[in-house]
Amino acid sequence: MDPQLLKGALSAGLLSFPVTHFDADFRFDRAGYEAHVGWLGGFEAAVLFAAGGTGEFFSLTPAEVPQVVRAAKAVAGSTPIVSGCGYGTHIAVEIARGAEAAGADGILLLPPYLMTAEQAGLYAHVKAVCDAVGIGVIVYNRDNAVLSADTIARLCDVCPNLVGFKDGHGQVDLVLEITRWMGGRLAYIGGMPTHEVFAAPYFSAGVTTYSSAVFNFVPELAQRFYRALRDGDTATTDALLRDFYYPLLAIRNRGKGYAVSIIKAGLAVLGRSAGPVRPPLTDLKPEEMVQLRDLLARHAEVLAPA
Numbered sequence: 001m002d003p004q005l006l007k008g009a010l011s012a013g014l015l016s017f018p019v020t021h022f023d024a025d026f027r028f029d030r031a032g033y034e035a036h037v038g039w040l041g042g043f044e045a046a047v048l049f050a051a052g053g054t055g056e057f058f059s060l061t062p063a064e065v066p067q068v069v070r071a072a073k074a075v076a077g078s079t080p081i082v083s084g085c086g087y088g089t090h091i092a093v094e095i096a097r098g099a100e101a102a103g104a105d106g107i108l109l110l111p112p113y114l115m116t117a118e119q120a121g122l123y124a125h126v127k128a129v130c131d132a133v134g135i136g137v138i139v140y141n142r143d144n145a146v147l148s149a150d151t152i153a154r155l156c157d158v159c160p161n162l163v164g165f166k167d168g169h170g171q172v173d174l175v176l177e178i179t180r181w182m183g184g185r186l187a188y189i190g191g192m193p194t195h196e197v198f199a200a201p202y203f204s205a206g207v208t209t210y211s212s213a214v215f216n217f218v219p220e221l222a223q224r225f226y227r228a229l230r231d232g233d234t235a236t237t238d239a240l241l242r243d244f245y246y247p248l249l250a251i252r253n254r255g256k257g258y259a260v261s262i263i264k265a266g267l268a269v270l271g272r273s274a275g276p277v278r279p280p281l282t283d284l285k286p287e288e289m290v291q292l293r294d295l296l297a298r299h300a301e302v303l304a305p306a
Contacts (some may be wrong), residue, residue: 003104003136007163010187013046017054017214022275038075041221057084059278066102073103086110106136111145130159138164166191179206217266
């Protein structure tokens with residue numbers, strides 16, 4: 001996909017990250033994954049991100065990422081597929097090229113592994129990935145890779161295929177500075193964990209779309225919240241936050257790494273299991289599964305599509 005077409009798609013609607021399916025031995029379950037991505041394709045996600053954060057990119061090998069991308073592309077139809085990418089610069093370049101060869105429409109560049117770095121190093125890292133591929137690149141501001149507005153502007157000057165900025169850092173004043181400075185040069189994406197609870201202030205800052213993890217198992221509910229946010233329907237967004245998202249967060253916050261685990265658990269409750277999470281993540285405990293099942297039972301009207 002032409003980078004500018006990807007930029008338009010990223011701004012056109014709700015985004016999501018399909019979980020990556022594994023069998024009992026933690027091997028990639030392509031058939032299960034394709035069935036899941038094909039199912040999600042019926043709920044009007046503007047772009048799907050294969051092997052992203054919710055897709056356990058951090059537990060996939062560089063060779064597995066293109067496998068996941070190919071599987072997603074095989075069933076996604078006209079929905080663009082963006083591939084996760086990360087680690088150190090040389091590994092990230094290898095993954096980006098492999099994802100492009102597998103048919104990815106774009107790259108989401110996650111923070112490099114572990115190390116913090118100066119702005120000059122982050123600039124070189126992002127530029128190397130952009131230079132390595134012809135498809136669009138989205139940079140993910142989060143954790144140990146928080147680019148300044150000046151660094152983003154410099155990258156935009158030299159990387160025409162840098163088309164998106166995703167924020168999972170939560171520093172709204174920095175987001176405001178970047179959106180005001182760069183204007184329509186980039187697509188702006190919210191990327192906080194369970195971003196729906198942060199969506200309103202980000203929307204005011206010019207971030208009009210986001211990636212929804214819960215879209216994996218309650219796509220109708222996720223789209224209802226997104227439409228209400230875009231329409232200024234605060235009665236609906238407040239009710240969904242109160243009745244669904246905050247109770248979900250209470251379960252998620254019971255364990256480290258549960259931001260991913262609870263999404264796979266939600267699918268298991270619906271009878272659409274994606275298999276276990278790979279170590280070092282852990283699955284929800286039995287009592288937490290009961291709590292999640294009770295929460296979803298109170299929203300039975302959105303479970304029918306499963």
